[in-house]
Amino acid sequence: MVGKRSGKALLREEGLERTDNNMDLTTWPLVNMINQKNYYTEYLKRDDQILPLRLLQEERRNRMTAKAKDRDRQLAQANVNEPHQSGADMDMDDDLGMDDAGELLTGQDALGSKVIVIHPGSQNLRIGLASDALPKTVPMVIARKCAMSESEEDGGEPSPKRLKTEDGNEMEPEKMFGEEFSSQYAKMCADLKIHMRSNKRRVLPNSKELIVNYNKRAPPETISEHNDPLRIDWTEIAANPQDAPGYFTGQEALRIPDKSNPRYKLFWPLRCGWYNETDYREKKDLYDDIATIIEEAIKTQLNLRRKREWVQYGCVFIVPDLYERTYVTQTLEMLMRDLGFGKVCFIQESLAATFGAGYTMACVVDVGAQKTSICCVEEGMCIENSRINLKYGGADVTETFMRMMLHDHFPYEDINLKRRYDFLLAEELKTKFCTMNEGDISPQLFDFHLRASGQDTRKYTFKTYDEVLLAPQGYFQPSIFDNSLKLKGRRKLIDRSYDIYEGGPNDPVSSAQSAVISLISPLLPTGGQTNGEATNGQAAPVPAKAPTLLHKTNESDRTPMSAIGTPAPDDDDTPAPIGDPNTTTNVLATSMRDDVLPVISLDTAILTSIAHGARGNEHQTKNFLSSVMVVGGGAQVPGFYSFLEEKLKELRPGYLKDIVIGTPPRELDPQGVIWKGGSVFGKLRGTNDSWIGRMEYDRLGARLLAYKCMWAW
Known part of the structure; x- marks a missing residue:
């Protein structure tokens, strides 16, 4: 008879007995579930x-510690019988500041001698120490060895481009730039005559014929080189091509002979305020050229x-x-890595202009060589929705002036702005002879000297009439400018910036810029309304009868083939914003940013910026209308300020007493006001929190800009 089996024996026989030692399966601490109804974290909140x-x-704490130690040291070394400053008096002293090593800066070091201010432009680079009174101006160009020069490329096609007949010969001067230019030029001449007669100015009926007939029969005078006291010293190239330098920068690059051996080609890294992607094959070469130009300028x-x-x-x-x-972000990388500065900070152009001029509130109009920017500044901040960036400037005036002169039988008919000496000559002629004073418009006789490498100097005499005024008047009628190549190569090398979370473009947008694009392209809605209609029920500064504002775009290269007209004033005296753009409008404007060239008349753009800035x-x-400040080299045409003021008053007759065009105080050069503001900003001690140091950049990179920029990054 089998006895009764115990339960433990059965578990052992069946293999179900527990054999572990009651230890946990893991030593990792168990994290309880979070109560999602009530929880709190302090991550990145302090x-x-x-x-x-x-x-x-920590920097502020170290500065206070150093000041306290210095004060104690002075008190300990002072004679007890001599009166000394109290702690309160010493706190009122000027803050001398500290350098990166914690050393106290004194004398000239505290005034900006350790700060370099850089303001690059499409044509010129302005650079200098913050302690300098004025900046150094260097052409923003580099010449590198190449198979052919820029004047020999594209079959030697000159600039401005001339039309040719079917047999390959150049057309007559009146037809060489096309019927569209000739008709616009003729209309501008007729409108100027009407305006001058309405202002009781004398207009000779045959003035144009007089200058054309004179220019046709004005042969040049040849002057031998030894008789020319102002001959040019050209950049010397080594006799052996292998010993020639790989590049030249600045003024030396512009003085290289076009037929040099070896050949050099000029590269302008910035065009129209953008990266010049047309002339480069790799973006690394583009970045390296910018760094090289700045490095050579510093040296x-x-x-x-x-x-x-x-x-x-x-x-x-x-x-x-x-x-x-x-x-x-690329500039920050270049300054930190390639140039090796200890610290870097950024400031916007319009804000720097107010710093340099000492204004607390202004509508800043910066007319550069190839870019015109407008922005309203109030109490040390740029109003984001008032920012406008237009793609024309003084270089367009130079080219248009040459086209008008060639149209009127300019005696030097072979001028080519792609040649270096012709480019410098055209800039000189524009600076000397262009004006916007109607009182100076009359047939006048001028002369100039043409100096080319390896050739005798030639002296030309020519006459001008209304070309000297109509060329700079293109700011207010930009259809006369040649805008056909300004979008060529756009986004060929460098893509736009995208948000890493949402995936969409995250470049800054402005409702004023969106309004400008909507004027150019009527297909873009403005605030859910049609173009020129504001959502608040007020009339926008757009004519009731809409002019032709559309840039026709070529499908192959997205190049604008026509330009826009200047809108006429409306009957309402209140400058309301051109539309009230919402999120949809800004998204559409951002998507069209690379396809539509922002080009409208300067007076309309200023009123648009002020309307969006004042809201x-x-x-x-x-206040903004009474403090319009014009800076930049492109506006240094005699009579430009009064002409602009007259145009603004025509568009806004209800503000005749308020519209004032201001000039920088203290007789500052308008071309250096922005740089001067940067130097003032660089000398701020204790209140400037925008500096980016090397250690924090090594750790965080471009993410620092969200904390360091004075504007919303």
Whole structure:
């Protein structure tokens, strides 16, 4: 008889007995589930958890410690019988500041001698120490060895481009630029005569025929080189092509003979305020050229030859108001890595202009060589929705002036702006003879000297009439400019910046710029309304009878083939915004940013910027209209300020007493006001939190810009 089996024996026989030692399966701590109805975290909610802010607090603490130690040292060394400053009096002293090593800066060092201010442009680079009174101006160009020069490319096609007959010969001067240019030019001449007669100015009926007949029969006078006291010193090239330098920058590049051996080609890294993607095959070459031009300017103009010492210097870099994020981030990379500065900060152009002029509130109009920017500034901040960036400037006036002169049988008919000496000659002629004073319009006799390498100097005499005024008047009738190549190569190398979370473009947008694009392209809605209709029920500064504002676009290269007219004033005296763009409009404007060239008349653009900056506030509108400040080299035409003021008053007759065009105070050169503002910004001590140091950049990179920029990054 089998006895009864115990339960333990059965478990052992069946293999079900527990054999572990009651230990947990893992030593990792168990995390309980979060109660999602009520939980809280402090992650990145305190300043000491954010590296840039924590370093800033430590810097302030170190500065206060150094000042306290210095004060105690002075008190200990002072004679007890002599009166000494109290702690309160010493706190009122000027803050001398500290350098990166924590050393106290004194004397000239505290006034900006360790800060380099850089303001690049499409044609010129302005650079200097913050302690300098004026900047050094260097052409923003580099010449590199190439198979052929820029004047020999494209079969030697000149600039401005001339039309040819079927047999390959050039057309007559009146037809060489096409019927569209000839008709617009003739209309501008007729309108000027009507305007001058209405102002009781004397107009000779046959003035145009007189100058044309004179220019047709004005042969040049040849002057031998030894009899020319103002002959040009050309850049010397080594006799052996292999020993010739790989590149030249600045003025030396412009003085290289076009037929040099070896050949050199000029590269302008910036065009119309954008990266010049047309002339480059790789974006690395484009970035390297910008760094090389700045590096050579620092060595030659500032006499800072040893690059390893630049870590002791800070850099204030001036960027456009309506910038591209890729441009800023790449510039930061270049300044930190390639040039090796110890610290870097950025400031926008319009804000720098107010710093340099000492204005607290202004509508800044910066007319450059190839770009015109407009922005309203109030109490140290650029109003984001008022920013406008137009793609024309002084270089367009130069080219248009030459086209008008050639149309009127200019005696030097072979002028080619792609040749270096002709380019410099055209800039000189524009600077000397162009004006916007109607009182100076009469048949006048002028002369100039043509100096080319390896050729005798030639002296030309010519007559001008209304060309000297109609060319700069193109700012207010930009259809006369040649805009056909300004979008060529756009986005060929460098793509726009995209948000890493949402995936869409994240370049800054402006409702004023969106309004400009909507004027050019009627297919873009403005605030859900048709073009020229504001959502607040007020009339926008667009004519009731809409002019032709559409840029016809070629499907192959998206090049605008026509330009726009100048809108006429409306009957309403209140400058309301051109539309009230919403999110949809900004998205559409951003998507069309690379396809539509922003070109409208300057007076309309200024009123649009002020309307969007004031946002319907009557008092603020008057303040902006009474403080329009014009800077930049493109506006340095005699009579430009009064002409612009007259145009604004024609568009806004209800503000005749308020519209004032201001000039920079203290007799500052308008071309250097923006740079001067950057130098003032670079010398701020204790209140400037925009500096980016090397250590924090190594750790966070371009993400620092969200904490360091003075505007919403």
